Amino acid sequence: xxxxxxxxxxxxxxxxxxxxxxxxxxxxxxxxxxxxxxxxxxxxxxxxxxxxxxxxxxxxxxxxxxxxxxxxxxxxxxxxxxxxxxxxxxxxxxxxxxxxxxxxxxxxxxxxxxxxxxxxxxxxxxxxxxxxxxxxxxxxxxxxxxxxxxxxxxxxxxxxxxxxxxxxxxxxxxxxxxxxxxxxxxxxxxxxxxxxxxxxxxxxxxxxxxxxxxxxxxxxxxxxxxxxxxxxxxxxxxxxxxxxxxxxxxx
Amino acid sequence: xxxxxxxxxxxxxxxxxxxxxxxxxxxxxxxxxxxxxxxxxxxxxxxxxxxxxxxxxxxxxxxxxxxxxxxxxxxxxxxxxxxxxxxxxxxxxxxxxxxxxxxxxxxxxxxxxxxxxxxxxxxxxxxxxxxxxxxxxxxxxxxxxxxxxxxxxxxxxxxxxxxxxxxxxxxxxxxxxx
Numbered sequence: 001x002x003x004x005x006x007x008x009x010x011x012x013x014x015x016x017x018x019x020x021x022x023x024x025x026x027x028x029x030x031x032x033x034x035x036x037x038x039x040x041x042x043x044x045x046x047x048x049x050x051x052x053x054x055x056x057x058x059x060x061x062x063x064x065x066x067x068x069x070x071x072x073x074x075x076x077x078x079x080x081x082x083x084x085x086x087x088x089x090x091x092x093x094x095x096x097x098x099x100x101x102x103x104x105x106x107x108x109x110x111x112x113x114x115x116x117x118x119x120x121x122x123x124x125x126x127x128x129x130x131x132x133x134x135x136x137x138x139x140x141x142x143x144x145x146x147x148x149x150x151x152x153x154x155x156x157x158x159x160x161x162x163x164x165x166x167x168x169x170x171x172x173x174x175x176x177x178x179x180x181x182x183x184x185x186x187x188x189x190x191x192x193x194x195x196x197x198x199x200x201x202x203x204x205x206x207x208x209x210x211x212x213x214x215x216x217x218x219x220x221x222x223x224x225x226x227x228x229x230x231x232x233x234x235x236x237x238x239x240x241x242x243x244x245x246x247x248x249x250x251x
Numbered sequence: 252x253x254x255x256x257x258x259x260x261x262x263x264x265x266x267x268x269x270x271x272x273x274x275x276x277x278x279x280x281x282x283x284x285x286x287x288x289x290x291x292x293x294x295x296x297x298x299x300x301x302x303x304x305x306x307x308x309x310x311x312x313x314x315x316x317x318x319x320x321x322x323x324x325x326x327x328x329x330x331x332x333x334x335x336x337x338x339x340x341x342x343x344x345x346x347x348x349x350x351x352x353x354x355x356x357x358x359x360x361x362x363x364x365x366x367x368x369x370x371x372x373x374x375x376x377x378x379x380x381x382x383x384x385x386x387x388x389x390x391x392x393x394x395x396x397x398x399x400x401x402x403x404x405x406x407x408x409x410x411x412x413x414x415x416x417x418x419x420x421x422x423x424x425x426x427x428x429x
Contacts (some may be wrong), residue, residue, distance in 0.1 A: 015269060022277035033279035043288040050292055054300035061303065063311050076304045096297040104292050124272045125281040191272060 013205075016198035018192065020122055038118045042111060046120065049107040075103070079236065086240035090247055094239050097137075098243075101130065102236040105186065109228035112190060113221070121231075122190035124183065131183030142246035153249040182238060187229050195223040392427070399423045 025036050054075070057068030065073055076173040079102050083095045105121055112119025120126050143151040156164055197220050203213035271277070320401050 020271040022271060022280065031277050033283045035280055037277075037280055037284075039277075039281050040284045043284050047288055047291050047295070050300075054304070055295065058300065058303050058307060061307050061310075062306075063314055070305070072300070073304055073308065075310070076301065096293065096301055099296055099301060100289060100293045104289060120281075120285070122272070123281055125278040126252075126285050129282055129285055136317070142347065147304055158329050187272065191270075 014202040016195040042118045045111055047108040050103050083240055088246040091243055098239055105235050106232040109232055119190050119194055124187045127183035127187040131179040134178035137194045138246045146249055152248045172211050186231050186235055189227055193227055196220055
């Protein structure tokens with residue numbers, strides 16, 4: 001794909017997908033499971049961003065919060081209220097896990113918007129772990145909490161009896177598609193936005209259309225800021241919805 | 252040239268041309284570091300950040316509740332103080348009115364005594380004066396009679412008559428009575 005673009009582009013060279021390459025950070029070409037790569041770097045930066053945002057800002061424990069502490073409290077309150085509203089009171093004890101997901105995705109998305117950075121959440125390997133992690137955790141939790149009656153989730157008792165087997169099949173399919181859509185939605189959004197940014201930046205190499213291309217980059221960048229926050233929100237609220245299904249499987 | 256080195260690098264890294272996301276060779280690396288990251292974030296949040304923020308929010312809620320309670324206390328106290336002040340004011344006003352009334356009565360009594368005394372004095376003085384005036388008037392009448400008698404005698408003498416004192420006195424007395 002990238003090769004085709006710069007094969008046919010003549011003077012232009014497009015490398016919209018190069019930014020997603022996983023490369024060892026300290027030389028060498030081999031990527032073993034333990035190799036310190038650009039993935040490692042940007043994941044570590046995400047951790048630092050979260051520590052800076054949630055730990056350092058609250059170190060004063062001020063009753064009247066400053067700017068940083070207000071942001072940390074806002075994040076806390078936002079996710080806490082989301083968990084409480086969507087999953088109910090008994091979902092509160094899973095709040096730290098959901099907060100972890102939200103903060104990681106949010107920080108990784110925003111760090112990915114820094115020029116020359118690497119977007120960890122644009123990789124399907126990362127989002128699939130998140131998505132399937134949520135799926136497996138929620139399914140196990142559903143069976144542990146409700147036993148076999150968790151299967152009632154697939155048996156729509158409010159529908160007419162002849163329809164129920166058909167609905168059950170649809171429900172089961174949709175249930176198993178959840179982790180796939182959950183992870184591909186996030187990775188796809190991040191990847192597409194960043195690739196489009198790179199393509200626009202590539203057009204800026206031609207002097208005649210450079211102003212338009214740069215305005216395009218600015219516009220898409222604004223959109224990507226929105227998408228970064230919204231995707232983190234969507235991922236989190238869907239996690240809450242799945243958690244609610246596990247805790248209260250009956251419609 | 253650039254293509255060749257790029258391709259060479261890709262081959263060396265064990266990748267194929269296409270989306271780096273689908274390069275299975277890097278999955279184990281990403282997954283390993285992702286899991287490390289998630290565990291670190293989970294411990295940072297659940298051990299440090301979230302309890303701290305929860306404590307801050309609870310403390311703020313407590314402070315606000317306490318402050319509101321304290322404010323209500325103070326308000327009640329202020330209202331009590333205002334009531335006490337009003338009562339003291341009303342008492343003071345009643346007391347002042349009472350004192351003013353008493354004073355007025357005392358002054359009135361003094362005044363009455365003084366007025367009575369003054370009236371008596373005035374009456375005595377008036378009686379004295381009247382007596383003096385009556386004396387003066389009596390004196391004046393006598394003087395007038397004397398003058399009138401002399402005047403009448405002179406007039407009669409001027410007119411060439413000779414008047415006896417008795418008839419003139421009688422005439423003057425008659426005139427003056429009239």
